[in-house]
Amino acid sequence: MTSSYTINRSKRRRHLALKVQHGELVVQAPWHMSEQTILQFVEQKREWVERHLSRQQQQLGRLQRRQWQTGERLRWLSEPLQLVVEHASRKQVTRQGAQLIATMTPRSHADREPRLSIVAWYKQQAHVWLDEFFAQWPEQHGLNPSGWSVGDFRSKWGHCTRQGELKFTWKLWIAPEWVVRNVVIHELCHLREFNHSRAFWQLVERHSPNFQDAEVWLRKHGITVLNADYLDYQV
Ligand SMILES: [Zn+2]
Incomplete structure (x- = not known):
């Protein structure tokens, strides 16, 4: 499930926002928001997160990771x-x-x-x-x-x-x-x-x-x- 995510805190940010980027979940959070509040928010959005994560991971899975070698x-x-x-x-x-x-x-x-x-x-x-x-x-x-x-x-x-x-x-x-x-x-x-x-x-x-x-x-x-x-x- 979505137990792993990165939290990016910002002093200018007022509200929580979720972003699925490079096959990973990133939470953009206000500076002082508690981890508990963030976790609850992520749990609420579980369905959305999973849908986006699996779509991105599928897309990435169809390609080869770049090695910069002959034949790529x-x-x-x-x-x-x-x-x-x-x-x-x-x-x-x-x-x-x-x-x-x-x-x-x-x-x-x-x-x-x-x-x-x-x-x-x-x-x-x-x-x-x-x-x-x-x-x-x-x-x-x-x-x-x-x-x-x-x-x-x-x-x-x-x-x-x-x-x-x-x-x-x-x-x-x-x-x-x-x-x-x-x-x-x-x-x-x-x-x-x-x-x-x-x-x-x-x-x-x-x-x-x-x-x-x-x-x-x-x-x-x-x-x-x-x-x-x-x-x-x-x-
Ligand atoms: Zn523009």
Whole structure:
């Protein structure tokens, strides 16, 4: 049952909230709430928790835990790429057709490489993708960011700062291209509407008519795509 969970306490939080994330239950609680009150709350929500936990665990169970070894499947814009790890005198990552070849040097740390070089490859490719996207994005839409970057988030796809800068996680580019476009447009719309109001969603719909399908995709596959131990999804 749900006997194990992590409690995240916050001084700003007023109410209890439950979150099932990466196949685990996380309780967000106010700073001074007693363990007993939290336990009672979790017990009350037992059915909801179990339903979500088992769904997530099933989804994770259908995929292989990532080992970063030859033969594993990666994805670029949903297209499968077979990982090949080789040894050479120079460290590099190159894509050749449906293969992504990561070379390691004798001085590489076998347990950290090739993960680090592959993540760097994704970030770089994603940046190229974004540069091309924004080169084609019509200025007259009036949604023009002050800059964009690709980094890493644990549980979200993108972010728009008050300064008008857009940030994305490299993991987004594991998803199909129509989903990626949608996330970028979503963040762009925050330049005008810094909220999730009705006006915001209307603006999103104007620039991305299939945004609802994309939202469904992200909610469904985010569980495994954003999870650093999996970084993949089952169609
Ligand atoms: Zn948003």
